[in-house]
Amino acid sequence: MITEVCAPSFLSAVNAGNSGASRVELCAELVLGGVTPSYALIKNVVAAIDIPVYVLIRPRSGGFTYSEAELKLMRDDVAMCASLGCAGVVSGVLKNDHTIDTVATAGLIEAAGAMDFTFHRAFDWVPDMEEGVERLLQIGCSRVLTSGGSRTAEEGFDTLVALDRTYGDDIVVMPGGGVNEKNISRFKAAGFSEVHFSATKVQQQSLPLPNISFFPQTMPDERGVYVSDPEIIKRMVDMVK
Structure with missing residues (x-):
């Protein structure tokens, strides 16, 4: 089974590469659903690890419907x-009604050229998933990352199957969203060929609590760093070999 680790940092990507993962999906700001990582991060990760690196292309948080200016940034x-x-x-790109914007997404696939293209979890907002897949097939998409329209892939298991x-x-x-050590074997047993997980663990820095926080009140304070844990990755990879 192909195991894809969603890596939100250089260390996370290196941990995935050293722990037996099949490939990395590199992103930034995973707590916001992920946005495009920096040029330097992408360049250094590609140089540092020997497994395929896929990169999240999302110019900002806050939905998946973009202006023409944002779409140009994405193609670039x-x-x-x-x-x-x-x-x-x-x-991936959605229209205002959350159906797949095939024209905008096809433009991204065309820009990708020989690179593989995965439509990300924006798919979980699509009101009719079968119609959504049909649209992706029409524009030559290779893969769809989804939790089956539910909060987690385990909750959306029947839809995924x-x-x-x-x-x-x-x-x-490719099932993704809440895939962990307790449930990954279930996806293997169901016959899925690929699975996506982050294996993240919060590493608490030994720093004083700042006087003010730039995070929303619903999020942990700035001392916590999300890292894809090498031991968790290795255990999960071993479960589905």
């Missing part, structure tokens, strides 16, 4: 990833 970021030797990109049985010969249905 895709081209940057190609120039740095990335194996794939992870992206149905999608895979219907479309799995034409597109990779």
Whole structure:
């Protein structure tokens, strides 16, 4: 089974590369759903690890409907990833009604060229998932990362299985969202060929509590750093070999 680690930092990506993961999805600001990482981060991760690096292409948090200016930024970021030797990109665009914007997404696929293209978890907002997959097939998308329209892939398990049985010969249905040590074997047993997880652990820095926080009140304070843990990665990889 192919194991993809969602890595929110250089250390996370290196941990994934050293712990047996099949590939990395590199992003920044995972607590916000992920945004495009920096040029320097992408360049250094590609140089540091020997497994394929896919890069999240998302110019900001706050939904998946973008202006023409933002779409140009995204296409330019895709081209940057190609120039740095990335194996794939992870992206996608929705319309205001949360259906897939096939024109904008096709533009990103075209910009990707020889790189692999994964439609990310924006798919979980799509009101009709079967129609959504049909749209992705029309524009040549390789893979869809989804939790089956539920909060976690475990909660959306039945939907994921149905999608895979219907479309799995034409597109990779990759479960992601809340995949962990307790449930990863269930996805392997169901016949999925790929799975996505972050294996993150909060590392608490030995720093004094700052006088003010720049985080929303619903989030931990700035002393916590999210890192993909090498021991968790290794255990999960071993479970689905």
